Amino acid sequence: MLVQNFGGFTPSLPGIDIRFPSPEHLAHFEIAWSRQARPPLPDDHPDRLGLICVGTVVEHELRHFHDFLLNRDMLLTSWLRRRMSLNALPAIVWLMKSEAFDVIPYPIINWARLPERARAVRRAELGPILPEDRRRFWNPRMLPARITAPKTAIVDPPRTEAEAEEMIRTGLKAVRGDLATIAPLRYGLDNTPLGEGRFTPRFAFELSALNVQFHSVIKTYGFDEGREFLSMLADQGTTYSQLFIEAMDLFTGARRSDAARREPIHLPRLNAVATWIMTGCAEDGTKGGPATRLATLMDQARAAWDSVFPDGLSSAALMDHWDERTGAVPFRQSLERTQKELENHLAAARMLFGAFAKEAAHQLEAVSTYDAVLKCRRALIDTVIADPLTYVDPSLWMENLGNWPQCPVHMKFSAGRFGLPRAHFANYPDDTRYNLSSAVPPDYADSHVGDAYLRSFFPSLHDIPSAPVIKHQQINLLFELLVEPESVRPIDAMALRDFAETSWGKTLVQLL
């Protein structure tokens, strides 16, 4: 398996994570990041491919951020998840502080939907594994099977148990409504001809980011290293990277062995595919989704190559051709329509929460974060609409990454138990924040750094402020555990359980 998984992009923040397994990986990354020299890459280095991956992780993760801005489904999902957490937050705070029960089963919506008889069965199963004096389960009024999402804001703290019950009920209804809206945007396709398993939108996003990273490897290190990178993806890679190799073989008209024979691979077609699949809008329905678009183009290219890739078309003309061929909204219009759709969502939220400006300060702060997201999107789509090739062609996109929108970056150092010496960070930007989530013991926190939060990789006119992202990151995890635990890593789930137990005396029990 591929072990060089150094980064991640989290749309619900939005923000980038970079993980460094050793000081050497960090040093290599910093040289590549500074763009001042080719990072040293010894032929006999035991982790040569790891260094190549960490040296190009900036491009990979920034492309995820930019595709997130470009793509309607991912951006809308991100906003709806934020709205869910805003609606759920007052209920979660009350649940944690209530003295009426000790045990909170989650996902909380699944528990609230169970009739009393089914809850009794689960209590009988779970009771014996809990301490005898801590078996008082939260027992809300059953949530009906069919609900209408409420249209009022949930901002006032409840004054009585009855008010709290009603507030939780309203919050859960709102969350459930948004979960239902999000599901088709995230689900993808089942068991396509592309392989067994679920073909989620992530396949499309990884294809785009790996394509950019491949270009970056060639630019940073050279063609030989580009071939090495492809070989690694083909031989050791993940399901995502194998799909990328398959798509590269298909869309470039090349076979994998061509790379080893030093024959040129024709990449512009793949570049156009990687961008076009991101440009659907609401009016496109399911055919607007990135996974559906990728699967469709792969199927059609296998069946009738020439009709998918007629000779002599530029990248933008190819994208127009696919819009016409699939009956989709032309991509320039589509990008504008999505902007309008998302602006309408924010305007509605601003109006709703603005009526309670004092009580809804936290909610309004989240709306402001998304205002910044949409400003970044505006800047990005203006460029894409005016000159698509600047985005489609990774070489042009990489020329000056600081011209593109930026988002916060969380760098995590697991080298050594106590992180890295503070002196190492003397030249980092002044507004960098340190040790927000690392395990560096308090005694060492003054002298060592376990994690660093940067405002962005590069200064830019368009970026997402980091303070609300950091704040939301901490709240978001608890929300995710209680509402959608399958998205939470076991290590985080365990930490949150411990926190709930020690801070609020609540036992969190997962329903499976």
Add this chain to the structure above:
Amino acid sequence: MTVRISILGEKAAIDALKADLVESGLMPDADDRQASAAEVERLGFDIGVVVEILGGLVTTAKAVDLARKFLKAAALGRSKVIEVKGPTGARTIKLDGKTEAEVEAEILKALPFLK
């Protein structure tokens, strides 16, 4: 008595593990399903095609027996990562190079009711 648990992993390993758990009587009602979209997003990078076993584990099961079965099943798959979740614990277990005793200790962290 049984407690419902979840085991996530690569399809080849999970298919073998499910058959073993049912046959041995440790999880008589084991069912399997494709992982959810959220689980695929989170684990697909490391595991590939993610499948989940859901079922009631008999509470008299020995963690060491489970450890043995995990290691045996993982040998059949490309990915050596298994995620185990119980009502009060969860653990991602990297099986590659681990001994039975090490895996047993990890299982007990995820499923403390087996103690």
